[in-house]
Every structure is written in structure tokens, then in C-alpha cells.
Amino acid sequence: MTQLPTRIDFRRNTQTVPPSIRAATLKNTRTAVIKRDQAVQRVGVEYWERLRQAAHDLRLHAITHLDRYLPLLESKVIQAGGQVHWANNANEVYTLVTQIAHQHRARRIVKVKSMVSEEIALNDALRAAGLDAIETDLGEFIVQLDGSRPSHPTNPSLHYTKEYIAELFQRKLGVDAPPIPTVLTDIARVHLREEFLRAEMGISGGNFLIAETGTLVLVTNEGNGRMCTTLPPVHVAIVGIEKVVPDWDSVAILLQLLARSTAGLDLSAYTTFITGTRPSGPREFHLILLDNGRTRILQDAHARETLLCIRCGACANICPIFQQVGGLAYDSPYTGPIGAIVSPQLFGIRRAGALPFASSLCGACAEVCPVKIPIPQILLHLRHRAVEGDTFEQPVAPTLVRLGARAGTLALARSWLYELGTQILKFIQRPLQRGEWLPMLPPPFNRWTMTRPLPKFRADFRAWWRKRIA
Numbered sequence: 001m002t003q004l005p006t007r008i009d010f011r012r013n014t015q016t017v018p019p020s021i022r023a024a025t026l027k028n029t030r031t032a033v034i035k036r037d038q039a040v041q042r043v044g045v046e047y048w049e050r051l052r053q054a055a056h057d058l059r060l061h062a063i064t065h066l067d068r069y070l071p072l073l074e075s076k077v078i079q080a081g082g083q084v085h086w087a088n089n090a091n092e093v094y095t096l097v098t099q100i101a102h103q104h105r106a107r108r109i110v111k112v113k114s115m116v117s118e119e120i121a122l123n124d125a126l127r128a129a130g131l132d133a134i135e136t137d138l139g140e141f142i143v144q145l146d147g148s149r150p151s152h153p154t155n156p157s158l159h160y161t162k163e164y165i166a167e168l169f170q171r172k173l174g175v176d177a178p179p180i181p182t183v184l185t186d187i188a189r190v191h192l193r194e195e196f197l198r199a200e201m202g203i204s205g206g207n208f209l210i211a212e213t214g215t216l217v218l219v220t221n222e223g224n225g226r227m228c229t230t231l232p233p234v235h236v237a238i239v240g241i242e243k244v245v246p247d248w249d250s251v252a253i254l255l256q257l258l259a260r261s262t263a264g265l266d267l268s269a270y271t272t273f274i275t276g277t278r279p280s281g282p283r284e285f286h287l288i289l290l291d292n293g294r295t296r297i298l299q300d301a302h303a304r305e306t307l308l309c310i311r312c313g314a315c316a317n318i319c320p321i322f323q324q325v326g327g328l329a330y331d332s333p334y335t336g337p338i339g340a341i342v343s344p345q346l347f348g349i350r351r352a353g354a355l356p357f358a359s360s361l362c363g364a365c366a367e368v369c370p371v372k373i374p375i376p377q378i379l380l381h382l383r384h385r386a387v388e389g390d391t392f393e394q395p396v397a398p399t400l401v402r403l404g405a406r407a408g409t410l411a412l413a414r415s416w417l418y419e420l421g422t423q424i425l426k427f428i429q430r431p432l433q434r435g436e437w438l439p440m441l442p443p444p445f446n447r448w449t450m451t452r453p454l455p456k457f458r459a460d461f462r463a464w465w466r467k468r469i470a
């Protein structure tokens, strides 16, 4: 069997960055924010807040009772004719999926957009095993064609303009493609129709898993989810263990929040419920339940609410940092504020420890989050973990940064020390000062000034303030 990759490299093909990334991200996120606000106004703010609280409570209940709901889910899926597999990590998923594909002599695979498969870089592993996996969500299809990565949890090609996509279709598909969204969608539809008909296996993620009946819930807006999970003879769903909810009442609450938060829609165009095998569907249904660090997140009382996320993308849309830098800058499949808290916990502080610092802590993300995840508090907790370490991770901040942080804490707690420190800094900066700026600091402090000048340190704030209030 072909050797599978053992290390995930998310930086693949990052050189493919559309030139218009910033303008497209800004325009598309702002539109999404307006649509979400309008959707909330339609149901009324009071009702919306009650829904959010109910969703928060039920999701927290579910993730803290996985020992009850996961075995129930497993038994119900098996009763309905499906098969359940447990995977601790990415490698175990690769092995399971390739084994299932080989059993069925499947080489051509169609996929529904799934954050979990991005998290474990499944497509790279399938390619290494000689399997051809085609993304069928329009945004993912564009990103895959471009050899790039998704930049947003629900809108993977958010950073592309229609002009760029038209040029891409011309270059890669050899068709005449004007920059008109409906025409571009038709081109993709015709191309993908052939793939659906030829596929021997379908792979999906899952938005929710209903424990009481063993039902997989898939929410899409393009209908590709139904094609992938009904046309091929085998369907494999790879879902994180945190996606389980107790019952159908829980899903009724979550679906009201998801579509409105994602796209400003009252309901998504396609909500598909799959319970085991069906006479009109695939002969086999496999559910792979993935841990990949989730039980570890659950152990941390300060960060476990990260697992409540329903991947709506609203926090990314509203985030002023995401709007400016776009999703590719996060160098992780999880982008935006949720990416800044989930990535360090899943991939480790050493790889993603800088992300919690890429926030102004304005709190807009927590205000729009439909399941009320306290993102700013978790960001602060992870910053502390990066600098000081805790029972889950060793600190990764350089010694100089840690000493600086401690000195800052001391100085800010004692006014005389703060005063003394400002006078010392004022003296030290003199030889480096050019007018109001410190344009070039010596190493290791030059990491900032290599790309932009630093305003000079002002030691006269207190005197200025005293004068102002006198």
C-alpha cells in the first residue's frame, strides 16, 4: 500500500494567493455581517437571545456528557444498518478511509465540504494513497482547482473575486468563462455532474449527530451534499466527537441559529438527515468519530467551550483583524477568532501559539456567536498558556518575552516602579530615536521594525495627564 503522510503540512500551496484578496475579503465579510443582522432583526432580538442561551446550554450539556451520548449514538447507527469507527488521530482516519476504499475498489471519491477533513489534511493523504478526491462544494471546488486553501469556515473562496474565478476556470477547465456568477456556477455544475456520476465513494463531514436516533445532519446550500451521500454506493462520514447532540429538539434550536449566522438565511437550502443505510441510498454507511485532541480540550475548564462551536463563520465575518488580513494569514484550516482559539489547542501552542495574540480583544466575535462562546476570555487564557505554560503545554514564548511580560506586570501594579521604568526607557531609546519614531531597533527587538516603524516611547503621559485634569 502507498505510504501515507505522517505529518500534516497546512502551508501547502500558500504561494497561490489571489492579488485581490484584501478587497474581496473586506467586501464579502461586510455583506455577510449585514445579512446576518437583518436575519436577527426578522426574528427579533429578544427571541434570538433566548435561542443563543438555549443553544449554549444544550451544547455545553452535550460535550460534558459525551460518555452518555456517544455510546447511544453508536448503538443507534448500528441498529440502522451503519458501521461506526473510532479514530484517535489523523493517521487512524487515513487508514480507515483507504481500507474502506480498497474494499470497494473505489478510486474516485466525491467530497462534501468538511472542516474536519481540512483539519486532518485528508485530501493530501488520499492523493498519497492513489485516490482521487474531488471537492464538490462550489467554494471548495474553486480553492482545490487553484491549489490553494479555504480561507473561511463556511465560505472557502471568500477571498476570490469573480474576475479571478473566471480567469481560473479558463486556465484550468479550458472553457470560455465570463466573470458572471450564474455562468461560473453553471460551468462548475456541468463539470461536477460527471464527477458525481462516476464516483465510487462519497465522503462528508457532519454538522450534528443526533444521539437518540443515530442521525447525521448535513447542512448545505448547493445540493452537492445530497449528491455525494446518495449517488455513490459507499458513504463515509468523518465527524468530530463534539458534534453529538442529545435529540431532535436540540437540532431544531441549532438549525435556527446556524443558517441565520452563516448566510443570513432563515433556513439553509438543503438540510439532509441520514440515519444508517436506506434502500434508495448507498449500500454502506460508515461513520468515523474523530477525537484528534478534542478530549484534551474538554479537560481544560477554561477553554472547553471552544467545542461548542457550530462552525457558522459569523465570528470571522465581524472580526476587524480577519476583515483586514483574510483567512490565509492564519496558516491553519481554522481561521478567524474561532481559528485563533481552536488551532493552538488542536495543533499545539508551538505551531499556532501566535494566533491568540492576533486579536484586539474587541469582543465583537462573542457578541455574534450563536452559541455564546466566550472567545476573548479563551484568547487571554491561551495567551497565558503560550507565555507561562500550564498543565497542558510548556511555554513557547522566548525567555526575553516572558521576562518582559513579568516586568510589565510588576511595573503596572506599582506606580513608583512604573514611573522609574518609563524614565529608564526614555533614556535608553535616545540613541535609536529619529524624531517621533524608533525606525530601527537592534535584534531581537527588530522583529517589529523590520516591517514598520515604532512610535517613540512616551515617558511624559502622567505629567500630561496631571496637567490636563488640573
Ligand code: SF4
Pocket (backbone or CB within 6 Å): 153, 261, 308, 309, 310, 311, 312, 313, 314, 315, 316, 338, 365, 368, 369, 370, 371, 372, 373
Ligand atoms: S465560534 Fe461561534 S461565531 Fe465563530 S464559527 Fe463557532 S459558532 Fe460561529
